[in-house]
Amino acid sequence: MTAADSAPPAPGKDSGSASLRPWPNWFRTLFMSDLWERFGFFGMQAILVLFAVAPRDEGGLGLAKADAAALFGAWIGLAFMLCLPGGWIADRLLGPRRTLLLGAAVTTAGHFALATPLLWLTPLALVLLAVGMGLYKPNHQALLNLMFKDNGRREAGISLIYVGIQVSALTSPLIAGFLGERVDWRLGFGVSGTAMLIGTIQVALAKPQFQGVGEKPGRPLEAEAARRVKRRAGTVAGALALLLGGMAAAGALTAGSGIALVGMASIIAPVIAYTVLYRSRELGPGDRRRLRSFLWIFLGSTLFWSLIAQDGSSLTLFAKHSTDRDVLGFEVPVSWLQSATPLFILVLAPVFAWLLLKHGGGRAGVPAKFSAGLLLTGVSFLIMAVAAGLASGDEKVSPLWLLVVYLMHACGELIVAAVGIAAVADVLPRRFIAHMLGLLWLFAALGGGAGSGLVRLIDVIPEALYYLLLAVLALTVGGTLALRRHTVARGLAPEGEADAAPATVKEGDLA
Numbered sequence: 001m002t003a004a005d006s007a008p009p010a011p012g013k014d015s016g017s018a019s020l021r022p023w024p025n026w027f028r029t030l031f032m033s034d035l036w037e038r039f040g041f042f043g044m045q046a047i048l049v050l051f052a053v054a055p056r057d058e059g060g061l062g063l064a065k066a067d068a069a070a071l072f073g074a075w076i077g078l079a080f081m082l083c084l085p086g087g088w089i090a091d092r093l094l095g096p097r098r099t100l101l102l103g104a105a106v107t108t109a110g111h112f113a114l115a116t117p118l119l120w121l122t123p124l125a126l127v128l129l130a131v132g133m134g135l136y137k138p139n140h141q142a143l144l145n146l147m148f149k150d151n152g153r154r155e156a157g158i159s160l161i162y163v164g165i166q167v168s169a170l171t172s173p174l175i176a177g178f179l180g181e182r183v184d185w186r187l188g189f190g191v192s193g194t195a196m197l198i199g200t201i202q203v204a205l206a207k208p209q210f211q212g213v214g215e216k217p218g219r220p221l222e223a224e225a226a227r228r229v230k231r232r233a234g235t236v237a238g239a240l241a242l243l244l245g246g247m248a249a250a251g252a253l254t255a256g257s258g259i260a261l262v263g264m265a266s267i268i269a270p271v272i273a274y275t276v277l278y279r280s281r282e283l284g285p286g287d288r289r290r291l292r293s294f295l296w297i298f299l300g301s302t303l304f305w306s307l308i309a310q311d312g313s314s315l316t317l318f319a320k321h322s323t324d325r326d327v328l329g330f331e332v333p334v335s336w337l338q339s340a341t342p343l344f345i346l347v348l349a350p351v352f353a354w355l356l357l358k359h360g361g362g363r364a365g366v367p368a369k370f371s372a373g374l375l376l377t378g379v380s381f382l383i384m385a386v387a388a389g390l391a392s393g394d395e396k397v398s399p400l401w402l403l404v405v406y407l408m409h410a411c412g413e414l415i416v417a418a419v420g421i422a423a424v425a426d427v428l429p430r431r432f433i434a435h436m437l438g439l440l441w442l443f444a445a446l447g448g449g450a451g452s453g454l455v456r457l458i459d460v461i462p463e464a465l466y467y468l469l470l471a472v473l474a475l476t477v478g479g480t481l482a483l484r485r486h487t488v489a490r491g492l493a494p495e496g497e498a499d500a501a502p503a504t505v506k507e508g509d510l511a
Contacts (some may be wrong), residue, residue, distance in 0.1 A: 082134025114174025177335025
């Protein structure tokens with residue numbers, strides 16, 4: 001490989017023939033750093049709830065079942081919620097590369113804080129992990145977009161990184177999950193921290209590979225504006241510190257209250273962010289019409305991710321207490337079942353890529369495909385309701401029930417994630433793409449917050465009824481969106497095409 005191959009592409013040089021060249025070094029750095037970051041994330045997802053529900057004398061937090069499941073949802077919600085300010089910090093203050101490096105370092109600190117035997121560090125560790133993810137996630141994508149100049153090469157690179165994510169999701173529960181469950185919880189967290197440390201060092205050493213790209217903010221704040229931001233940030237931080245300090249002094253700062261605070265923030269933040277964007281003077285009547293119609297997709301995304309978050313919370317607890325995991329005398333670790341969804345995604349991704357291309361339809365196909373993903377997820381929880389009914393009392397069911405549910409969740413994710421992210425680009429003018437992606441993550445955070453509240457119903461109603469309610473909710477929203485798909489498609493159409501939008505919906509779009 002020549003020196004030119006390893007260097008980042010100069011503007012305009014990443015042309016169509018670039019697909020024949022080896023991947024440059026900067027891409028390998030971003031690929032590997034994301035692989036390590038996702039390894040740590042999925043390791044956390046595999047064992048966090050199990051660690052939280054484990055008794056104190058076994059090294060866990062000793063939380064009640066519902067609190068442990070709610071903790072996971074709140075943590076996911078907080079991490080997603082911080083992606084919007086993470087993008088803003090890069091855009092206005094630090095630049096994407098430095099923000100990415102900061103996020104990696106903060107995430108590493110969070111993993112190692114969990115790996116210590118000091119249980120009182122757990123809340124701080126979870127906050128560090130959420131902040132780190134909020135800084136890292138949007139800016140990894142930003143650097144990819146900045147470095148790639150050719151759209152085809154960019155799409156191929158992002159697809160390759162998505163495969164790497166699934167490899168991490170597949171292997172992390174097998175390694176970190178086994179060590180955490182069977183050896184020591186701290187060892188499981190320590191493995192995730194070590195992986196993230198490798199990724200952080202890799203990004204730090206790779207600065208020359210980026211040749212200054214992403215080193216500075218794209219829209220830097222003027223000095224006076226920066227001072228105003230610092231004052232406001234200091235005021236908010238001070239008020240938050242006083243609130244938390246007062247709660248701690250009064251003995252009200254518990255796992256439950258912390259989860260409730262995150263849940264409230266995850267509800268308020270997307271509402272404010274959506275309202276501010278909708279009232280922006282830079283938007284015209286057509287932009288606002290499309291933004292109103294896209295609210296269906298935002299809210300559908302909220303519901304979908306609140307349901308998918310059950311994989312790491314209520315379904316993990318179901319696997320622990322109600323599933324027969326004995327295979328030829330070996331009890332399969334609970335966390336290993338978390339590898340099922342990424343395995344299914346790896347196998348099915350090419351099939352769904354072909355299906356999504358075949359049943360295109362542009363904006364017209366968006367609500368139809370989105371409703372299909374929600375309906376599929378709703379059916380999966382009907383299956384879970386049956387499994388939970390069979391597992392009542394001391395009975396345990398085959399893990400095949402969960403594997404079928406994970407398979408359907410993988411199919412739903414391949415539809416919803418792809419359609420939602422792709423559709424964002426066509427709603428508002430191009431300069432709002434980052435803002436719209438941040439909003440999409442905020443509504444995903446709302447899903448995490450809602451999921452942390454919903455899961456508390458497990459302690460109030462029978463588990464089978466809980467899953468049945470989730471199924472009814474998903475099927476109702478998915479069915480309503482399917483019935484209104486023509487109206488939503490017309491609302492998403494550009495000026496001059498709104499009346500013709502329903503006619504462009506293909507019969508196969510709902511398949």
